[in-house]
Amino acid sequence: MKNIKKNVLTSTIMNKLIDFSIQDIKETFAALNTAPEGLDSAEAELRLEMHGTNEIADEKAAPWFVQLIKAFINPFIGVLIFLAGVSLVMDVILAAPGEKDWTAVIVITVMVTISGILRFFQEYRSNIEAEKLKALVHTTASVIRSDTGKQEIQMTEIVPGDLVHLAAGDMIPADVRIISSKDLFVSQSALTGESEPVEKYDKLKHNLNEQKNISLSDLDNICFMGTTVVSGSAIAVVLSTGNNTYFGSMAKSLVGQRALTSFDRGVNSVSWLLIRFMFVMVPIVFFVNGFTKGDWLQAFLFAISVAVGLTPEMLPMIVTTNLAKGAVAMAKRKTVVKRLNAIQNFGAMDILCTDKTGTLTLDKIVLERHLDIHGNEDDRVLRHACLNSFYQTGLKNLMDVAVLEFGAKKGFENLEKIYRKVDEIPFDFTRRRMSVVLQNGGDKRQLVTKGAVEEMLSICTFAEYRGEVVPLTDDIRKEVKEMVKQLNKEGMRVLAIAQKNNVPIEGLLSQTLIVHMIRTEKVPFIQSRAAKPVLLLTGTIMAIGIAIPFTAFGASIGLQPLPLAYFPWLIGILLSYCLLTQTVKNWYIKRYKTWL
Secondary structure, eight states, rough: HHHHHHHHHHHHHHHHHHHHHHHHHHHHHHHHEEEEEEEEHHHHHHHHHHHHHHHHOOOOOHHHHHHHHHHHHHHHHHHHHHHHHIIIIIIIIIOOGGOOOHHHHHHHHHHHHHHHHHHHHHHHHHHHHHHHHHHHHOOEEEEETTTEEEEEEEGGGTTTTTTEEETTBBBOOSSSEEEEEEEEEEEOOOHHOOSSSSEEEESSSSSGGGOOSGGGGOOOTTEEEOEEEEEEEEEEOOOOOOOOSSHHHHHHHHHHHOOOOHHHHHHHHHHHHHHHHHHHHHHHHHHHHHHHOOHHHHHHHHHHHHHHHSSOHHHHHHHHHHHHHHHHHHHHHTOOOTTHHHHHHHHOOSOOOOOOSSTTSSSOOOOOBBBBBOOOOOOOHHHHHHHHHOOOOSSSHHHHHHHHHHHTTTTTTTTTTTTTEEEEEEEEEETEEEEEEEEOOOOEEEEEEEEHHHHHHHHHHHEETTEEEEEEEHHHHHHHHHHHHHHHHHOOHHHHHHHEEEEEEOOHHHHHHHHHHHHSSSTTTBBBBHHHHHHHHHHHHHHHHHGGSSSSSHTTTTTTOOOTTTHHHHHHHHHHHHHHHHHHHHHHHHHSSOOO
């Protein structure tokens, strides 16, 4: 019955998401009673009360009295309680006044009580500490509210109709419909098992109305709670939260009794072994004594005493004491064990693999050094890092914040007045780098890329050192890797920054030459020469354009001198350009019998 209800709920939510996916975004806004500017804070508060917090079903700690009862629910303890009851009847109630023996009852009761209470207090205290730790961890999401703009709020406070901003590394906080996106790739492995991320769009790429069986991967414009953004960015509107999400409907069916640990299985095995021994030995002893001695009452009492003797009454207390000792030892190492039986699993492990999340200590990163390829401080490196961090669309992480804060101290806080962003290639975990294309007040454009050192070294062919561009040789690469290795040993995370300019000469030289190419219908410089002022002026412009990158002025405006090996190629490119232009010109004259 539980599985039927779960399937019906999941199917209902899926149909709802399909409807939202097919709708025009304006219809979605109307259905959610929201707007492209997002909800205001007052409306969000009302919806939070109406829909509840954005949390999925999970296992809550049981009340203390339930935990106390569960501490005594154990097959082995059950055997002991049964034997204590039998001993109470036989040795106390049915025994003659002078033969009453409380020893077995008292010993078993004391052992069971100590074992259960010890287990209860240890697990109850651990649950309290675990809840305190959970209260310290807060997951946030970036929402857009009409009255406060973009802000970070607790993920639990997100409501249907909210607008959320998604960037690389973000967890999707709810089931959402994408409004706009930029190279958005999402990992849905938690729901579908797909190892590769899927690209999401603001519009469907195929018609769902023509499909009979629609799966999660068909909803191109829907992102699901519990999935993560691998790369890119997006603005999305929240469709449903908490248990009303697709992930929430699955989670509700998973909450319940946990699987038995190896320790639980071992205790159960021992308990059933004792029970089997009793079922075999007690009847044998009873009948043998009864037939040989003829006193069936005494035979029965002796058989019960054998059952008591087969049971190690001290075992539960000894086991619980050792488990509690292990939990205390783990607590000294800042590890909370909520269930004592799990201690056995810890001890049985050979290798434990863990993954830390977030930044430890102060949740703050500080930029320590900005170095060139030889490990010297270089403000130009910092300047390009600031450009990259400032103009990226994605939510700025702690490293971007550290770069911008340090750059502000160096006077790089007014970059928006100098440059404008032309385009962007967002960060993703495959390329492990992100790039922005910028343009200054003139026509100069440059691509500024920041990313992992290994990736950057693999794609760069030149390096800049003290204002000069030099080939990035294997020796320089080795030197950079050794420097990075040493910085890593000091506990630092290292990023590499690179930039690539469009080539201004080539553009300047070709644009100057075109004046001579279109000036006459003949072959320029050979069949027809321009006037001396034109030759002098264009020649001067070309010479200045070639020389500027080699001067201090050129370096100050971001130009880089090209290596001498480039110029033979430049001459070849320009000659080919002139030849192609002359060919097109001859064809035009032949076709239309005239020139401009």
